[in-house]
Amino acid sequence: MIYGLVLCAALALPSAAAAQDQIWLQIEAQPTLNEASDRAQAYAALFPDVSGFSTGGWYAIALGPFQDRAAAEDRLRQLKSEGLIPRDSFIASGGDYRAPFWPAGQSAPVVALSDPGDTPLVAAEPAPLSSTETPEEARAAEAALPPEARQKLQAALQWFGHYDGKIDGSFGAGTRRSMADWQTEQGEEPTGILTSTQRQSLVAAYDQAQAELGLATQTETEAGIEITLPTALVEFDHYEPPFVHFRAKNGSEVQVILISQPGDQSTLYGLYDVLQTLEIMPVEGERSRSEASFTIDGRSATRATHAYAELSKGLVKGYILVWNPKEDARMARVLAAMQSSFRSVGDTALDPGLVPLSDETRRGLMAGLEVRRPVLSRSGFYVDGNGTVATVAEAVEGCNRITLDLRHDARLLHVDPATGLALLTPVTPLSPPAVADLLSGPARSGQDIAVSGYSYEDKLPAPTLTFGTLEEMKGLNGETGVARLSVEVLAGDAGGPVLDSTGTVIGLLLPRDTEGARRLPASVSYALQAATLAPRLSEAGVAPRASTRTGALAPEDLNRLAEGMTVLVSCW
Known part of the structure; x- marks a missing residue:
């Protein structure tokens, strides 16, 4: 006999090992356990299948598990269309899910049991970030790190808003201050020297955050551009010289356009003028132009756009990023990654004959873009x-x-x-x-x-x-x-x-x-x-x-x- 209402297919809290083999709909990730537990409890009032897992420094809140990816995608579309989950929710394989933290304790949603004698599982608390390492031991372990690992730590600190210096692997006063700031944020003693466990936690959180955005270096050979793009949010659409279009992916509302064409200063200045007439470029925002480059920022209630282009060796190259202002926090990191990675590759620009265009379109600079x-x-x-x-x-x-x-x-x-x-x-x-x-x-x-x-x-x-x-x-x-x-x-x-x-x-x-x-x-x-x-x-x-x-x-x-x-x- 079934007592009460069965709330999900898995009646007990899934173990970390089981979670990693299943399909989930991740709806949020929080930096601390308290924040994540509060959010999970709020979601549990809406959904019967809320689970939470630590992911190495962050805490993921997910719905599921699902029998297959198609079922998860159907649920994702439905909940997004109803506005019940964040727009950046995505399908997760659970490969990064570790110790479960939700449901747990008295605040967990009541799950009916098929047998009154059964007892619900209680999640184990994730291990604290601190370790038994002394500052001296932590510094010694830190000194043994290879240069790329030291640089990655700085990149992770920069990603989470604690470090704004050069990524050089040198741990000076600025890096130490950023480490102490991160430790304070995590509720740890701000020594300015990360223990081995803290370093692992920081890097894991950084890796997960990048994985959620799909940040990856893309070399666009036809356009002669190398740049880091959020591949979880955009995907290649089409060429339409002088542009390479990347459309929104999984309802992200993000758009990327790469710019690549031969030209001189008049070409650059003409591009600066005409970009401001596009529908994707809101009227309000800062504009700046120099002899060899320009930056345009546009902002409205529903759209934010950043455009950059530069002139070098007879080539005009740049990029445009478009997003919903509700995602400013995440997109600031995406934009920073694009800005720091953008570079011209080779001595060629997008071939105007790469795709067939009518004479009228070929004459128009803004091929494929709707002009305001x-x-x-x-x-x-x-x-x-x-x-x-x-x-x-x-x-x-x-x-x-x-x-x-x-x-x-x-x-x-x-x-x-x-x-x-x-x-x-x-x-x-x-x-x-x-x-x-x-x-x-x-x-x-x-x-x-x-x-x-x-x-x-x-x-x-x-x-x-x-x-x-x-x-x-x-x-x-x-x-x-x-x-x-x-x-x-x-x-x-x-x-x-x-x-x-x-x-x-x-x-x-x-x-x-x-x-x-x-x-x-x-x-x-x-x-x-x-x-x-x-x-x-x-x-x-x-x-x-x-x-x-x-x-x-x-x-x-x-x-x-x-x-x-x-x-x-x-x-x-």
């Missing part, structure tokens, strides 16, 4: 030599970031709700190719005009000219300060300069009213008159330039002037 697009883009034009831009207010409403020509960050200088005018100033001063000369007198009705604007927003690399006629210097209902135009424009043209045949700016194109009760013909548009614009510039501290132009310009000269002063204003 602005929320909207409008037009604007330079109104002084410092790069101040006049545009329409709708171009900058609710923006997290504003750019000029997709490359230069800008900040809002002034908004005039009455006229719909907005003024922007570049974060870094610019030298405009051309600056608007504003009409200071009245314009002549019936004259030919041209609107310069990014009609198709950010789809084209340069503005277009759209020709029309100035109908009158007021609105249909007699409104002052605006000019009525006969010209068919698109939404992206709003904010662009309206020029006469001499190249003088007679106004700023306003957006079409799409919410009013009346729908005007497509050929009817309005512009803010230059005479209205000029005093607004002065109020904002910008000195407007009055036009002295005479004589009509040749079409190609008018186009060149318009292109030089017109700016793509993008809202992100």
Whole structure:
């Protein structure tokens, strides 16, 4: 007769030997027994098959055992989808599992027995880290260590955040302090000299932590890059020059992209600009660029990204790491491993012909990556030599970031709700190719005009000219300060300069009213008159330039002037 509820297939706590031959779903690992016991008890309230094992310095909490790997993978997917276990939980073979610690004592979950006379097994406490070695004996044993073992101890201390010096195998004052810090963390006497047992425990914990991430040196021959990657979190996906893509593995949400291409400083700088337009690169974060390298850090609530690239001997090589900010602690170690191990191998870069690409894709630097697009883009034009831009207010409403020509960050200088005018100033001063000369007198009705604007927003690399006629210097209902135009424009043209045949700016194109009760013909548009614009510039501290132009310009000269002063204003 069965008394009570059988909670799992194994009714008694598995022995270490049995655990090592079975399949488990490891959901957590804690550095101390108390922390691990607390977490195991919490999980036991949710799951009937919680077990805990020491792993040589750390304490693993696992579910199982399972009959086969397929069953374990099904459980892993189910629990992850329900958000009941950490995202980095993984299938474990149990090979590292040693003395069991859970269930144990009175706090263990009650396991029903098939026979009332049976008695539950109680886990043995793991051996303490301390030993009978004196400091002198420990130092003597330490002196006998080969150089690679001494370096590994420093690497382990660095991994767990206690050591930030050079990995050279020399145990100076810095290494001794880090050893004492580690001993204090483990509840041991901080002598600064590790006993043999402590060294074994530290290295075992280090090995396990690396094994859980699968950190391994990868030599990517095609790209000419050697780097340590978290192979438990990512796996090779595909080549798409100039990138080598590694996709997330086991739901890790981690992505790695290696960068490899021939080029010069302009290639490096172009890569720096364009990486910041990718969906995988959040807008917020630090950016730095030198003559031969750059670093970009992006961070949002759901994504963190680190990118690095360097130029050496005509080759641009680097890497991108993407992860969920919830995993910052683990990923900081992954990033440190990638940073310290990254190096260029050989004198070759990824062959652009490695995989077949269309001509269009081959021309695009960001093959295979989704480029972040602005929320909207409008037009604007330079109104002084410092790069101040006049545009329409709708171009900058609710923006997290504003750019000029997709490359230069800008900040809002002034908004005039009455006229719909907005003024922007570049974060870094610019030298405009051309600056608007504003009409200071009245314009002549019936004259030919041209609107310069990014009609198709950010789809084209340069503005277009759209020709029309100035109908009158007021609105249909007699409104002052605006000019009525006969010209068919698109939404992206709003904010662009309206020029006469001499190249003088007679106004700023306003957006079409799409919410009013009346729908005007497509050929009817309005512009803010230059005479209205000029005093607004002065109020904002910008000195407007009055036009002295005479004589009509040749079409190609008018186009060149318009292109030089017109700016793509993008809202992100």
